[in-house]
Structure formats: C-alpha cells, structure tokens
Amino acid sequence: MSVAVTPEIGLSTYLVLASILFGLGFMGVATGRHLMRTLMCVELMLNAVNLALVAINNTVNPGDLSGQVFAIFVLTVSAAEAAVGIAIVIALFKNTGSVDADAFKELKG
Amino acid sequence: MDTLVFWFFAVVSVLMAIGVVFAPSVLYAALCLLSVFFCMAGFFLLNNADFLAVAQVMVYAVGLTIVLMFGLMFTGNQALPAQDNKWGWLVKTIAVFSGLSIAGVLAKASSSFVPKFVTPMAEPMKQNVIANGTATQLGELLLTKYILPFELVSVLLLIAMIGAILLSKKTFSDQGSGVFFSFDEGKLVPEALGWKKDVGLE
Amino acid sequence: MVFSADALSSALLDNDWTGFLLKQGVPFLSPEFILILTLLLIIVLSLFSVGKTENKPENAINSPVVSLLASNSWNLAMGGTVLALLTVIAHYFLFFFNHFDVGYSVLYGMFKADLLSVASRTFLLVGFIIVLLMSKRYVATFMAKQASEFFAILLTAFTGAMFLCGSIDFVSAFVSLETLGISSYLLVGYLRNNQQSTEASLKYLVYGGASSALFLFGLALLYGLMGGSTSLETLPLALNSGVKELSAWLPIALVLVMAGVGFKISAAPFHMWTPDVYEGAPTPVTAFLSVVSKLAAFVFAIRFLLPFAGHVGSVTILVSLLALLSMLVGNTIALKQTNIKRLLAYSTIAHAGYLLLGLTVLQYHSLATVLFYLFTYVFMNLGAFACVLVTSDLLKTETIADMAGLGKAKPMLVAMFSIFLLGLAGMPITAGFFAKLFLFQALVTENPITLGMVLLALVASTVSIYYYLNVIRTMVVAEPSDAVKALMGQTESNAGCALMAGGGTSSLCGSTSMRWAMILSLAGTLLLGVLATPIMTVCDVAMYELIQAGKQLEPESAQPPANVGGVTTSASSTNP
Numbered sequence: 001m002s003v004a005v006t007p008e009i010g011l012s013t014y015l016v017l018a019s020i021l022f023g024l025g026f027m028g029v030a031t032g033r034h035l036m037r038t039l040m041c042v043e044l045m046l047n048a049v050n051l052a053l054v055a056i057n058n059t060v061n062p063g064d065l066s067g068q069v070f071a072i073f074v075l076t077v078s079a080a081e082a083a084v085g086i087a088i089v090i091a092l093f094k095n096t097g098s099v100d101a102d103a104f105k106e107l108k109g
Numbered sequence: 110m111d112t113l114v115f116w117f118f119a120v121v122s123v124l125m126a127i128g129v130v131f132a133p134s135v136l137y138a139a140l141c142l143l144s145v146f147f148c149m150a151g152f153f154l155l156n157n158a159d160f161l162a163v164a165q166v167m168v169y170a171v172g173l174t175i176v177l178m179f180g181l182m183f184t185g186n187q188a189l190p191a192q193d194n195k196w197g198w199l200v201k202t203i204a205v206f207s208g209l210s211i212a213g214v215l216a217k218a219s220s221s222f223v224p225k226f227v228t229p230m231a232e233p234m235k236q237n238v239i240a241n242g243t244a245t246q247l248g249e250l251l252l253t254k255y256i257l258p259f260e261l262v263s264v265l266l267l268i269a270m271i272g273a274i275l276l277s278k279k280t281f282s283d284q285g286s287g288v289f290f291s292f293d294e295g296k297l298v299p300e301a302l303g304w305k306k307d308v309g310l311e
Numbered sequence: 312m313v314f315s316a317d318a319l320s321s322a323l324l325d326n327d328w329t330g331f332l333l334k335q336g337v338p339f340l341s342p343e344f345i346l347i348l349t350l351l352l353i354i355v356l357s358l359f360s361v362g363k364t365e366n367k368p369e370n371a372i373n374s375p376v377v378s379l380l381a382s383n384s385w386n387l388a389m390g391g392t393v394l395a396l397l398t399v400i401a402h403y404f405l406f407f408f409n410h411f412d413v414g415y416s417v418l419y420g421m422f423k424a425d426l427l428s429v430a431s432r433t434f435l436l437v438g439f440i441i442v443l444l445m446s447k448r449y450v451a452t453f454m455a456k457q458a459s460e461f462f463a464i465l466l467t468a469f470t471g472a473m474f475l476c477g478s479i480d481f482v483s484a485f486v487s488l489e490t491l492g493i494s495s496y497l498l499v500g501y502l503r504n505n506q507q508s509t510e511a512s513l514k515y516l517v518y519g520g521a522s523s524a525l526f527l528f529g530l531a532l533l534y535g536l537m538g539g540s541t542s543l544e545t546l547p548l549a550l551n552s553g554v555k556e557l558s559a560w561l562p563i564a565l566v567l568v569m570a571g572v573g574f575k576i577s578a579a580p581f582h583m584w585t586p587d588v589y590e591g592a593p594t595p596v597t598a599f600l601s602v603v604s605k606l607a608a609f610v611f612a613i614r615f616l617l618p619f620a621g622h623v624g625s626v627t628i629l630v631s632l633l634a635l636l637s638m639l640v641g642n643t644i645a646l647k648q649t650n651i652k653r654l655l656a657y658s659t660i661a662h663a664g665y666l667l668l669g670l671t672v673l674q675y676h677s678l679a680t681v682l683f684y685l686f687t688y689v690f691m692n693l694g695a696f697a698c699v700l701v702t703s704d705l706l707k708t709e710t711i712a713d714m715a716g717l718g719k720a721k722p723m724l725v726a727m728f729s730i731f732l733l734g735l736a737g738m739p740i741t742a743g744f745f746a747k748l749f750l751f752q753a754l755v756t757e758n759p760i761t762l763g764m765v766l767l768a769l770v771a772s773t774v775s776i777y778y779y780l781n782v783i784r785t786m787v788v789a790e791p792s793d794a795v796k797a798l799m800g801q802t803e804s805n806a807g808c809a810l811m812a813g814g815g816t817s818s819l820c821g822s823t824s825m826r827w828a829m830i831l832s833l834a835g836t837l838l839l840g841v842l843a844t845p846i847m848t849v850c851d852v853a854m855y856e857l858i859q860a861g862k863q864l865e866p867e868s869a870q871p872p873a874n875v876g877g878v879t880t881s882a883s884s885t886n887p
Contacts, residue, residue, distance in 0.1 A: 009115045011535075014152070015219030017119050021126050021145075022528060023212020028130035029521045030204030033189055036135050036181055038517055040142045043173065044129055045524035047149050050165075052531045058156040061539025063234030065243055068158050069250050070482050070534070070541060074527060075161075076262050077489045079168055080269035084493055085516050086180035087273035088500050092509040093184045100189045104510050215528070218563050228539070257340075257421040258486040261474060264347055265490045268467040271354065272497035275460055 014055035021048035035092070035099045039085045046078040115155060122148035139177050146170040157235065160244045183277075336417035339402065339424035342395035342432065343473050349391025350466035353384045357459030360384075384459035385447050388466055392443060396436040402429045414860055420542055421483040423614075425860065426853035428477035431610045431682070435476065437835070438602050438689040439469050444828035445697050446595035453502060453593065461501060465599065468494035472607035481530045481541040484611060488526070488575065491607065492519050495600060499592040511591025518574065518584040526571020532564040546618040547864050562625045568615065569629060575608035577656075578633045578663045579640040589656035594703070597652060598696035601659050606685050609666060613678055617861055620673035631671045631764060637664030638771040645778050650709050651699050654778065655692070658735060661775055662688060668768055669750050671761060675858050677753040679850035684750050686846065687742035690835030691734040697828045698728035706794040711782055716791030720799045727829055729783045734836045736779040737772050742839035747772060749847065 021044060028041030050071045057067025093099055121144065128141030146169040153162035228234065238246075251259050332338075359377050380387065406426055414425025422428075446465070450458045471490030478484035496519065500512025534541060537549040573581040589597045619626040641661030648654040666688075669681035701724060702717065703709045718725040734741035751768065754761045791799065839846060 009112055009155075012219050013115075014156075016216040017123070019215030019219050020123055020212050022215060022524070023208045023210075024123075024126040024130055025524070026211050026521065027205055027208025029517065030208060031130070031201050034135050035513065036177065036184065037129070037138050039180075039520075040129055040138055040177065042517070042520035042524065043142065043169070044126055044145065045521065046527065047145065047169070049524060049527040049531055050161075051149060051152055052528065053534065054153055054156045054158045054161060056531060056535040057539060058158070058235070059231070060535055061228050061234075062157065062231055062238055063228065064539055065238070065246050065250060066254075066482075066541050067534060067539065068161050068243060068247060069255050070485075070531075071158075071161055072164065072247070072251070073255075073258060073262060073482055073486055075164060075168055076266065077486065077493070079173055080266055080493055081489070081516075081520055082173055083176060083273045084269050084276075084496055085513075085520070086176055087276040088496065088509060088512050088516055089180060090183050090277040091500060091503045092506075092513055095504065095506045095509055099184045102189075104513075214563065218560060254419040255421070255482055257418045257474075258480075258483045261471070261483070261486050261490055264350070264467060264470065265486070265493060267354075268350075268464055268497070269493055271460055272464055272494070275457060276497065276500060276503050 011055055011059040015052055018048045018052040018055070021045075021051070033101050035089045035101055036086075038101065039082060039089070042085070043078060043082060046074055050074050111155060114151065118148045118151045118155075122152075135181060139174060139181065142177070143170055143174045146174070157238050157243065159242055160247055335419070336415045336422075336424055339415060339417050340422065341398045342436070343470055345391055345395045345398065346466055346470045346473065349387060350463045350470070352380075352391075353387050353459050353463045353466070356380050356387070357384060357463075360459065384462045385443070385450070388462040389440070389443050391466070392436060392440055396433070396440070399429060399433050399436060414856065416479075417477070420544065421480045422474065422477040423479045424477060425856055426849070427610065427613070427682075427857050430849055430853050431476045431606060431685075432473055434686045434689050435469070435472060435603060435606055437831075438606070438693060439599075441690075441693045441697070441828050441831050442595055442599045442603070444824045444831070445598060445693070445700060446593075447824040448822040449593065449595050449700065457501070461498070464494050464497050464501075465596075468498060468599070469603060472603045475607040476610045478611060479543045479614060481534065481543070484543075484615075485523075485527065485530065488571070488608075488611075489523060491604060492523060492575075495519075495596075495604065498596045498599070499588055501596070502593055507591040508593065511588045514591075515584050515588045518581075522571050522574035522581060525567045526574075529564045529567025529569075529571065532560065532567070536560060536564065543614060543618070544864055547861060550618060561619075562629070565619070565626060565629060569612075569633065572608055572612045572615070573633055576605050576612070576663045576666070577660050578667055579636040579660060582637065582640065582660045582663075585660055586653045586656040589659070590650060590652045590709075594652070594696060594700045598693050598700075601655070601692050601696065602689050605659070605663070606689060609681070609685055612670060613681070614857075616670055617673060617678075617857065626673070627671050630667055631761075634664045634667035634671065635764065635767065637661065637667060638768060639664075642771045642774045642778075645775070648778075649711055651702070651711050651714070651782070652709055654711065654782070655695060655699065658775065658779075659692070661771065662692075662735070664771070665747070665750065665768055668754065668761070668764060671764070672754060672758045674757045675854040676851065677750070677757050678857075679847065679854040680746070680749040680753045682850040682853065683843075683847050684746040686850075687734070687746040687836070687839045690832045690839065691731050691741070691743055694727065694731035694829060694832030694836060695735060697825065697832060698724065698731060701825060701829075702728070705798055708794055711785055713792045713794045714782075715785050715789035716795045718787040719791060720795055725783075725786045727833055728786065730833065731836060732779040732783055736776045738776075740840065741836050742843070743836070745840050745843045749843075 025041045025043075025045035025048060028044065029038055032038040032041060053067045053071045053074070057065065057071075061067075089099060092104075096103065098104075125141040125144045125148070129138045129145065132138040132141055146165060150162040150165040150170070153159075153165055356377065360382050402424070406429065414423050414428075416422075417424050442465075443462075446461075450461055454461055468491050471487045471492075471494065474483065474487035475491060478487055496512055496516045499515050500509045502508035533546070537545050570581055574584075577585040588600070592600065616626060616630070637660050641657045641659070641664055645654055645657035645661065648657060666681055666684055669677050669684070672678075699709070702714060705721070706713055706717075730741060734743035737743045737747040751765045754765050
C-alpha cells in the first residue's frame with residue numbers, strides 16, 4: 001500500500017505502522033521454533049497495540065488520557081505474561097532439555 | 110523535524126521487528142527487540158506520552174530484556190536441529206501468509222481511518238497536555254476512574270511473581286509430607302503417584 | 312477529569328468516606344473483596360506452615376491458631392468462597408427490594424451490578440465450590456508442598472472471572488480477562504515435573520498471548536471509533552451516530568475482539584489449544600477452565616455483542632459462522648477420540664457452538680436461554696470431570712477402551728457418569744434436555760430465519776449422542792479390560808468398602824470431598840431440570856433488564872458524540 005508522505009504525520013500513518021508491527025509479530029508467533037522467540041513476538045504484538053492506543057488517544061481525545069492509561073495496563077500485564085512465560089519455558093526445558101517448539105510431541109495438536 | 114524523527118523511528122522499528130522474527134540467533138532477536146522497544150518510546154514521546162515513554166524504557170527495555178536474557182542463559186542459546194517435518198514448509202507458508210494478510214487488512218483499514226469523533230477542542234487540549242505533562246493526569250485517572258483494574262492488576266502481579274518463582278525454582282519435590290491434611294480422613298498413598306509419574310531431570 | 316476528581320474531592324472535604332463508597336456501589340463488589348482477602352490470607356499464612364518452615368525452625372510461629380490456619384489453605388479457600396456465595400445471595404434481596412431496573416454502575420462505571428452479573432456470579436461460585444471439592448484430595452496427593460500457592464492462584468483466576476462477569480469497560484474487561492488467563496497458564500503448568508502439564512501450559516500461553524493481542528487491537532480500534540472512551544456504554548451512542556461511516560471498520564474490530572473471546576470459550580477456529588490443554592492440565596484445573604472461563608467469557612460476549620443488535624449485519628454472520636464451525640469441528644473430531652479428557656474437550660467445543668448459536672439473534676429470550684444453558688452446563692460438565700478424575704485415579708489411565716466393564720466393578724460411579732454424559736448429550740430427565748429445548752425453541756420463535764441453523768444443530772447434537780453413548784456402552788456392556796480386572800481383584804481383597812469408595816490404592820474416590828463434588832453436580836443436573844421455570848424467569852428478567860438498560864443509553868435522535876469521553880459515568884446509574 002502507498003502511504004502519502006504528508007508534512008504532518010497523521011493517525012492513519014501510525015495505525016499502518018502499528019499494523020505492520022502487529023502482523024510481523026503474529027508471523028513470528030506462528031513460525032517461530034525457538035520458544036523464546038515466540039515469547040518475544042507476543043511482546044512485539046502487544047507493543048504494536050500500545051502504539052495504536054497512544055496514537056489514537058493523541059488524535060481523537062487528547063484531553064482525556066484514558067488511552068494512555070489503557071496502554072499502562074497493557075504494559076503491566078504483558079510484563080507479567082512474559083515473566084510467567086519465561087518461567088514455563090524454563091520448566092519445560094528442565095523436563096525435556098529442549099526449547100524447540102517442533103520437538104514437543106507429547107500432546108498431539 | 111517531527112516528521113523526520115518519525116520516519117527514522119518507523120524504518121528502524123520495522124527493520125528491527127523483521128530482525129526479531131527472522132534473525133538467525135535468538136540472542137540477536139532479543140537485541141532487535143530491545144531497539145524496537147526504544148523506537149516505541151520515541152513514538153510515545155512524539156505523541157505527548159512522556160510518562161509512558163519513560164515507563165516503556167524502564168519496564169520493557171530494561172526489565173523485560175534482562176529477564177529475556179536470563180531466560181536465554183537458563184535455556185542455552187543453542188542452535189536448533191534441522192527440521193525433518195514433511196509438511197513444515199506448508200505450515201511456514203501459511204503462517205507467513207496469515208501474518209502478511211493480517212498486517213495488510215489492518216493497514217488497509219487504517220490508511221482510510223477518518224477520525225470522525227475527534228473532539229472539537231483537540232488542539233487546545235493537546236497544548237494543555239504538552240504544557241503540564243501527563244504524569245499528574247495519569248495518576249489521577251489511575252487512582253479514581255481506573256481504581257478497580259488498578260487494584261486487580263496488583264493482585265495479578267503478585268500472583269504472577271509467586272507462580273513464576275514456583276515454576277522455575279531449582280529443586281522441587283512433589284513427594285508431599287501430607288502436612289496439608291492433618292485433619293482429613295485417610296493417609297497419603299505413594300502408589301497413587303504412579304499414573305502421572307514425575308519425569309524431572311533432577 | 313471532571314467526572315472523577317469532583318466526586319472524590321467533595322467526599323474528602325466532607326470526610327464522608329462511607330457515603331462516597333456507597334455512592335460508588337462498592338458493597339456490590341463484596342464477594343470479590345472477600346475472595347481477594349482470602350487469597351492474600353492464604354499467601355501470608357502459608358509462610359508459617361510446617362512445610363515451609365521445617366528447614367528453618369526459627370521462622371515458625373508458635374501459635375496454635377497460625378499453624379492451624381496455615382496448614383488448612385483448602386479450608387480457608389472454601390470458607391472464603393462460601394462467604395462470597397452468601398453475600399451474592401444477599402444481593403438478590405437488594406435487587407428485589409430496591410428495583411435497580413437497569414443495574415448499578417460500580418466504581419466509575421468499571422463494573423455493572425445488574426441481575427445478569429449477580430446471577431452469573433452465583434453459578435460461578437457454586438461451580439467453583441465444586442472445583443474446590445474436586446481439587447482437595449488431588450492437590451494433597453500431587454502437589455502437597457505447593458498446596459497453598461495452588462489455591463491462591465486458583466482464587467486469583469476465579470476473581471478475574473468474577474470481575475469479567477460485570478465488566479462494562481474495556482480496561483477492566485482486559486485486566487480481568489488477563490487475570491483469569493495468566494493464572495490459568497500457571498495452573499495448567501502446575502505439575503511442573505510432568506512434561507504433559509508444562510507443555511500444555513506453554514501451548515496455552517502462546518495461543519493465549521497471541522489471542523489477547525488480537526483482542527486488544529480490536530479494543531484499540533473500537534476505542535478510536537468511540538471517540539476516546541473506554542466504556543462499553545458509549546458503544547450504542549457511537550453506533551447510532553454514524554453506522555455508514557463505520558461500516559468498513561467495525562467488522563475488523565469485531566473479528567479481532569471475537570478472536571479473543573472465542574479463544575476463551577474455545578470456539579472453532581480458535582479452539583486449537585483446547586484438547587491439548589485439557590489433556591495435559593491437572594484434571595481439577597481442566598474442570599475449572601471448561602466451566603468458569605467459559606461462563607465468564609460468555610457473559611462478557613453477551614454484554615459486548617448486545618449493542619450491535621440491529622446495527623451491523625456482520626455480527627450475525629460472524630457469530631453464526633463461529634457457531635457452525637464449532638459444532639462441526641467439535642462433533643466430528645470427538646467421534647474418533649480415544650482419551651476421555653480429549654473427548655470432553657471436543658464436546659466443550661461443540662457446546663460452545665450451540666451456545667454461540669443463541670447469540671446470533673441477540674433478543675432477550677434467546678439470550679436468556681443461553682444463560683440457562685450455561686448454568687446447566689456448569690453442573691453437567693463439572694460432574695463429568697469429577698467422574699473422569701475418579702475413574703482415571705482408579706484405573707491409572709484415561710483411555711476410554713480401558714474403562715470397559717467398569718460398571719461391574721463400580722456400578723454407582725458408572726451410573727453417575729452416565730447421567731452426566733446423558734445430560735451433556737441433551738437427553739430427557741436431565742437439565743441438559745431442557746437447556747437444549749429452550750434454546751432451540753427460543754431461536755426459532757424469535758427469528759425464523761435461524762431455522763436452518765437450528766436443524767443443523769439438531770443433527771449435530773444427534774451425532775453427539777453417539778459418542779456419549781459409546782462411552783456409556785463401553786463402561787456398562789463391554790467385557791472388563793485388564794485395568795478393570797486388576798481393580799476388581801483389589802476390591803475383592805479389600806472387601807467392605809462403600810459403593811463408590813475404592814480399594815487400597817485409591818486415594819481420590821475414598822475422599823468425602825470428592826463424593827460431595829459428585830453429589831452436588833448430580834443434584835444440580837437433576838434439580839435445574841425440575842426448577843427450570845423459576846431459573847428461566849430469573850434469566851429472562853436479567854436479559855430484559857440488560858436490554859432496557861441498553862435502550863436507555865441510546866439517544867432518541869442521532870447526536871454527534873463529540874465529547875463522549877467525559878460523560879460516561881454519571882449517565883448510566885439510577886440511584887434508588
């Protein structure tokens with residue numbers, strides 16, 4: 001798609017950027033074999049959402065910062081999720097000695 | 110100037126995001142993620158979100174990246190063996206295609222976004238926010254309007270911390286002493302553990 | 312900022328905290344506060360328990376009360392839950408005497424205390440009591456040293472579900488959904504030396520993380536469309552003002568949000584995690600996920616989709632697509648399952664399909680039947696999982712073929728299991744029959760166009776009867792398998808056991824709590840059929856009030872919602 005280069009960066013440009021980052025993150029979650037990379041890509045997706053929220057807030061209703069509050073909650077929750085995720089990966093690594101998503105055949109998808 | 114800064118961050122963040130997904134080593138991917146986090150902080154500054162930018166650097170770029178590095182050290186940064194899955198390429202193709210299509214659909218919709226509901230007072234409000242900073246208003250919102258999710262997320266953080274420590278603790282023995290049930294009928298029977306046998310590597 | 316700071320500062324000036332809290336409707340959150348206090352108490356007291364301090368005797372507190380409480384985290388959790396249930400029941404009286412026709416907005420419109428949230432929280436609490444009864448002996452057997460943490464995490468997950476039932480704000484909905492989600496990841500992986508358990512947990516985490524990101528992107532888009540307001544109550548306002556301009560945008564936001572909700576209710580095509588997680592997780596946790604997560608997420612789905620009724624045709628198309636796919640996938644793949652937990656996982660997906668069918672019409676009676684279906688589903692599914700827990704503990708296997716001939720060894724257990732499975736299949740006498748009957752009837756009468764889909768659902772539930780009956784046939788008719796023979800040998804040498812109580816090796820089915828869990832589920836499964844009319848009335852009233860409340864929010868004429876962001880909180884609540 002073509003994004004018009006305007007002197008002022010509009011909301012749609014930010015949203016297009018957020019969508020690209022979001023799509024890349026999704027791609028990484030779907031293809032990634034290394035579990036750590038999968039977790040990183042989830043964080044990438046959540047960051048893209050944060051970018052969209054902050055940009056929307058600044059354009060649509062800059063007087064009420066509820067979008068930024070939302071972004072703070074996303075940030076907090078994603079940090080908790082990453083901590084839990086890494087703990088689970090470590091537990092799985094202790095059990096199997098591998099961090100390869102393709103190596104786990106115990107449960108058939 | 111803002112435009113220039115925006116395009117710089119935009120190009121860097123997209124390139125680094127591609128790096129997160131496709132970098133050969135996971136360590137490089139983590140470093141790429143770090144620079145994406147910094148670019149995000151830059152975008153936040155461009156959008157008058159000063160507090161959030163600082164929080165982004167502190168939580169993501171410092172905290173989370175370090176935790177990721179620790180995770181990599183625990184699990185070892187080893188190369189994965191070559192794939193022997195017959196349908197692996199198909200899965201990969203579908204995944205790449207779906208990722209691209211998600212990005213495409215969202216971006217197509219985004220490029221036509223008409224901010225229909227923009228507040229008439231947007232510009233003076235923006236100036237006001239720029240003049241006063243966001244921290245005061247954010248604090249007030251967090252402790253009044255959003256007090257309920259704020260309290261709930263504090264419980265969540267506590268439990269996530271406890272759970273993460275529990276799951277990744279070094280030694281672990283499920284051979285319980287039965288302390289928990291000192292008042293219940295019956296006693297613990299070790300044979301009952303048989304059908305879900307522990308397979309720890311300790 | 313006008314909305315919040317003024318109320319708070321005036322309360323501060325008058326030093327009238329109780330008045331302020333009452334005005335914000337905080338007493339309506341008392342069950343959640345009780346649960347949170349209980350879980351904090353469990354965490355703090357567990358530090359002093361004998362198991363934690365045995366290596367460091369100097370940390371032990373020599374108080375009989377502390378040591379008694381510390382070693383009884385299950386009893387604490389149960390006590391807190393029962394207390395919360397009592398307070399929720401007290402809320403019914405508040406509602407009947409005060410006539411909150413459209414509910415009460417709690418804490419600046421973050422939570423809606425209406426009959427829907429009160430009724431669904433009642434059944435959530437009853438279901439949670441059964442889950443606690445199921446997990447008592449299991450936890451003591453498999454994770455004795457980490458018991459108090461297990462119950463703390465379980466209570467956190469449950470608190471998230473409770474908040475989700477009343478969330479009418481994007482932020483509180485997201486936070487409660489994630490509280491439920493993240494604690495569930497921990498619970499699924501709690502048997503951390505067991506590879507299946509950790510693997511299931513990781514799968515759940517990856518799928519959950521991706522789907523919550525999709526959910527969030529949808530919420531972010533809606534946040535922009537609603538003019539910078541996070542409250543669901545401004546959604547009707549935004550929809551009324553510019554449907555045509557929004558038409559390109561709304562479907563995308565809707566699909567994204569429904570991806571997040573569909574993940575939690577395990578609707579196809581977001582169901583991929585379900586069989587693996589159900590199989591790998593500790594069985595009480597599986598029961599918790601299949602009932603509590605599902606009920607709470609469905610209540611949120613009802614709240615979220617209702618404003619779209621009559622506005623966007625794509626909602627109907629989207630939801631019926633999800634429903635049809637779920638029925639198809641769930642019922643066909645369930646046919647060839649050999650593991651009982653995987654079978655129940657696919658049956659859960661199929662049930663999500665039937666329930667989603669009820670959301671296609673978005674009129675009050677069909678939504679009420681969805682609610683009733685969910686309530687009966689709580690008891691039937693929990694009962695089935697309780698039976699799975701006992702059976703797999705007796706036979707040390709979860710394969711259906713190994714359960715052959717179990718009826719000869721444990722007739723009472725098999726009878727109960729059969730009733731739960733027949734209930735899930737929708738056979739008469741059980742509440743499952745009435746639930747299906749009401750749902751399909753309401754759908755056809757309220758919108759005849761859905762007739763085709765109802766016929767498909769009937770075909771699907773006929774198929775489902777086959778695989779449920781197949782399990783019962785294996786247990787009752789077939790020749791005993793080796794596992795059952797071994798069990799019968801033990802029982803003979805260990806004569807004098809009660810009907811359900813097992814022989815020497817069994818630890819679970821001999822336990823009183825397990826028996827109570829099964830009896831409660833059985834009572835629910837049968838009684839909800841008998842008491843169908845009064846409970847259906849409650850559901851009808853709840854849904855009617857919800858729709859009335861939504862109508863009050865819609866303006867008579869379309870207005871530009873220019874400063875929607877500021878006026879969200881005060882407009883919605885009608886004070887008594």
